[in-house]
Amino acid sequence: MARNRTTADVFNAIGDEHRRTILDTIGTGELAVGEIVATVGLTQPQVSKHLKVLREVGLVHCNRTGRHRHYRVNGAGLRPIETWVRTFEALWNERYDRLDDLLVELQQEEDR
Amino acid sequence: MARNRTTADVFNAIGDEHRRTILDTIGTGELAVGEIVATVGLTQPQVSKHLKVLREVGLVHCNRTGRHRHYRVNGAGLRPIETWVRTFEALWNERYDRLDDLLVELQQEEDR
DNA sequence: GGTTGACATTCTGATATCGGCATGTATTCT
DNA sequence: AGAATACATGCCGATATCAGAATGTCAACC
Numbered sequence: 001m002a003r004n005r006t007t008a009d010v011f012n013a014i015g016d017e018h019r020r021t022i023l024d025t026i027g028t029g030e031l032a033v034g035e036i037v038a039t040v041g042l043t044q045p046q047v048s049k050h051l052k053v054l055r056e057v058g059l060v061h062c063n064r065t066g067r068h069r070h071y072r073v074n075g076a077g078l079r080p081i082e083t084w085v086r087t088f089e090a091l092w093n094e095r096y097d098r099l100d101d102l103l104v105e106l107q108q109e110e111d112r
Numbered sequence: 113m114a115r116n117r118t119t120a121d122v123f124n125a126i127g128d129e130h131r132r133t134i135l136d137t138i139g140t141g142e143l144a145v146g147e148i149v150a151t152v153g154l155t156q157p158q159v160s161k162h163l164k165v166l167r168e169v170g171l172v173h174c175n176r177t178g179r180h181r182h183y184r185v186n187g188a189g190l191r192p193i194e195t196w197v198r199t200f201e202a203l204w205n206e207r208y209d210r211l212d213d214l215l216v217e218l219q220q221e222e223d224r
Numbered sequence: 225g226g227t228t229g230a231c232a233t234t235c236t237g238a239t240a241t242c243g244g245c246a247t248g249t250a251t252t253c254t
Numbered sequence: 255a256g257a258a259t260a261c262a263t264g265c266c267g268a269t270a271t272c273a274g275a276a277t278g279t280c281a282a283c284c
Contacts (some may be wrong), residue, residue: 009131015127016116016242020196027133028202046243048262067251067260076257082197085133089194090140091187115241115270128272145231150263160232179230179281 010080013057018042019050023059023073030072119168122192126171130154131162135171135185142184 018040025039027033033051037044051071055059059077062069070080115206118124126132130152137143137151149159166172171189174181 011129011132012127015124017121018242020123023200028200034259043244044261045245045263049242052181052262064250069261073200073203075200077206078197078200081193082201085190085194085197088135088140088185088190090186091185092191117270118272125280131270146229156231157233161272162233168273176281181231 001021010057010059010077013053013059014081016050018046019054022047022050022054026060026071026073028073030070032068032070034068036071118165122169122171122189123196125165125169127194128165130158131166134159134162134166138172138183138185140185142182144180144182146180148183160210 014023022036025036031039033044033047036051037047039048041091042050051060053060055062057077059074061069061074062071064070116124118128128133133152134148137148143151145156145159145163148163149156152159154162163172163174167174169189171186172183173186174183176182
């Protein structure tokens with residue numbers, strides 16, 4: 001067995017830097033493939049294929065207008081990642097520092 | 113050119129589900145390899161190799177005690193992911209809904 | 225010193241991936 | 255209808271990956 005498919009889930013999909021660049025480029029707006037190609041500096045087939053992966057994991061939605069296809073980011077698709085990362089929040093942020101302070105205080109209480 | 117190395121960055125490293133499971137298992141504590149193996153149900157070499165990847169991207173730290181190696185998660189390593197995902201926050205949370213409401217209101221003003 | 229225990233590393237084989245190039249498919253325009 | 259535009263797909267080769275099994279390393283214990 002080899003590595004998991006990039007289309008397996010969102011975590012695999014955003015593993016590729018080009019895909020992240022594409023998402024960054026689209027941002028909160030809506031862009032046609034040609035516009036993305038012009039901005040990110042990848043070839044058109046390359047962009048199309050990455051968009052396909054992003055589509056399959058639900059990270060982008062697409063609507064056709066004439067011969068153009070406009071892509072927009074589906075923010076909700078990123079929530080699983082945010083949720084997962086947040087479970088480790090206590091390991092880095094100030095809330096943890098405060099928790100740490102609290103524990104130190106409790107320890108001092110105990111030592112008295 | 114093939115896919116990027118899993119050790120290229122944190123985004124690639126967490127692409128693997130087994131690696132995420134291992135991180136979840138360690139949690140906010142500190143576990144020896146054997147304990148991880150017993151919990152996640154993977155083979156020992158499998159776990160060791162995944163831990164190596166996680167070490168190389170800085171997602172876990174390791175300290176030896178006798179013939180045991182205790183691993184702990186380095187939460188700070190996850191910050192780049194959190195930061196990146198947050199840039200799309202406007203696309204899913206209530207703050208965006210409120211912005212959306214505001215836009216609808218403005219639109220209605222205009223229609224009058 | 226030899227054995228056991230706890231991990232790490234190496235080698236192998238199968239597989240999905242990514243980029244490049246060429247080609248296919250619609251849709252618009254003349 | 256034919257040409258051009260905007261994308262999507264298919265085929266290819268090179269490569270890194272992951273699991274499995276065997277082996278290596280090093281500390282602890284008898």
